[in-house]
Amino acid sequence: MNPEKVVFGFFIVLALTLNFGFFVGELDNPDHHHVYELFAVIVVNLIATVLKFGDRTQMGAVLLATSLVALLQLFAAALVWTVAVHVTESGLTTVTMASIVSLSGGVMLANVVSVILLIIETVMLRR
Secondary structure (H helix, E strand, C coil): CCHHHHHHHHHHHHHHHHHHHHHCCCCCCHHHCCHHHHHHHHHHHHHHHHHHCCCCCHHHHHHHHHHHHHHHHHHHHHHHHHHHHHCCCCCCCHHHHHHHHHHHHHHHHHHHHHHHHHHHHHHHCCC
16 A cells, blocks of 8 residues: 555545535525635645645646646635625625635535546556
């Protein structure tokens, strides 16, 4: 067993499951989506992206692309949350929360693609 592959797979799957935990709930209800959970999703996705930089294969390039898409949407969600809470006077409204959760849904889709690609790569390995 390759410990590097275990850590790599761990962070890819953890990114998906944490994002799923943030995404689940009523779309526009801020009580169902916690800011620290979004922060955890960002941190784990950053770690997963850094781990993908070492792979020089075509599959590695696609995995890196999915991570970059996920990070872009996560940073957008964090920016929307930050602006809503600290810049605007309206605060975290249901419309703003729906936008944040929708961006998180896009991240989850990118993470699902990463996990599917990881499974495909694992199945294609020959002993």
